[in-house]
Amino acid sequence: MGDSTGTRFRAVFEATYGPVRRYVHRRGVTGGWADDVVAETFLVAWRRLDVVPVDDPLPWMLAVARNVWLNHERRERRYGAVVGRLPVPPPAPAPEEPVDPDDVGLVRRAVAALDPVDQEILRLVAWEGLAPVQAAQVLGCSPVAARVRLHRARQRVSRELAKRSAGSGQNSSEDRLVREASDD
Numbered sequence: 001m002g003d004s005t006g007t008r009f010r011a012v013f014e015a016t017y018g019p020v021r022r023y024v025h026r027r028g029v030t031g032g033w034a035d036d037v038v039a040e041t042f043l044v045a046w047r048r049l050d051v052v053p054v055d056d057p058l059p060w061m062l063a064v065a066r067n068v069w070l071n072h073e074r075r076e077r078r079y080g081a082v083v084g085r086l087p088v089p090p091p092a093p094a095p096e097e098p099v100d101p102d103d104v105g106l107v108r109r110a111v112a113a114l115d116p117v118d119q120e121i122l123r124l125v126a127w128e129g130l131a132p133v134q135a136a137q138v139l140g141c142s143p144v145a146a147r148v149r150l151h152r153a154r155q156r157v158s159r160e161l162a163k164r165s166a167g168s169g170q171n172s173s174e175d176r177l178v179r180e181a182s183d184d
Contacts (some may be wrong), residue, residue, distance in 0.1 A: 003048060012045055012052055016061040023065050029072065035073055041065040110160035116154035125150060 017038075024037045044064045045052055053060050111119055124135040136146035 008020060009046055009049055012049070012061070013042060014059045016058050017042075019058055020061050020065050023062055027069050029069060033072065037068050038063065040068045041118050044068070106161065106164055107157075110157050110164055114153065114156055117149065118156055121146065121149045122153050122157065 020041055021038050023036070024034050024041075029037055041061060041064050045057075045061060050136065051060075111122060112121070121135055124130045124138055125132065130138065132147045132150050133143040135150070136143045139146060139149075141149070
């Protein structure tokens with residue numbers, strides 16, 4: 001990025017960011033969508049900086065923001081139309097047996113004590129219901145590496161549960177939870 005290009009973009013950004021953001025919000029776009037519309041507006045400005053008027057960039061920026069906003073609205077309408085045509089999925093079955101909230105809290109704390117890589121492989125298999133070979137695709141590793149990671153993560157969570165429940169008399173329910181999470 002040339003120094004003059006960076007300086008020029010900074011000047012456009014500083015002069016128009018507030019008004020562009022207000023424009024987007026006043027059109028009813030909020031939250032992350034508003035951030036996306038504003039960011040895309042400035043991305044267009046960056047790419048087309050040579051045509052942004054030097055003397056008064058605001059009208060040009062608002063025109064871009066309007067186009068980005070209208071494109072966003074069209075995408076949302078199309079998305080809504082497609083989703084409206086999809087069949088409603090059947091409700092998820094209820095758990096087979098109630099789980100004690102204390103057990104859930106204990107397991108969550110044990111998993112939270114693991115490193116993020118171990119947490120992710122456990123969540124992919126236990127929460128998302130993926131097989132280790134599918135989790136490997138998500139993680140970008142080989143199926144063998146995923147199985148090894150899963151095995152080690154299960155061992156670590158078992159040790160963590162044993163540490164946390166030492167002397168609490170909760171071993172039987174915790175063992176059941178670990179076995180359920182271990183089933184492939």
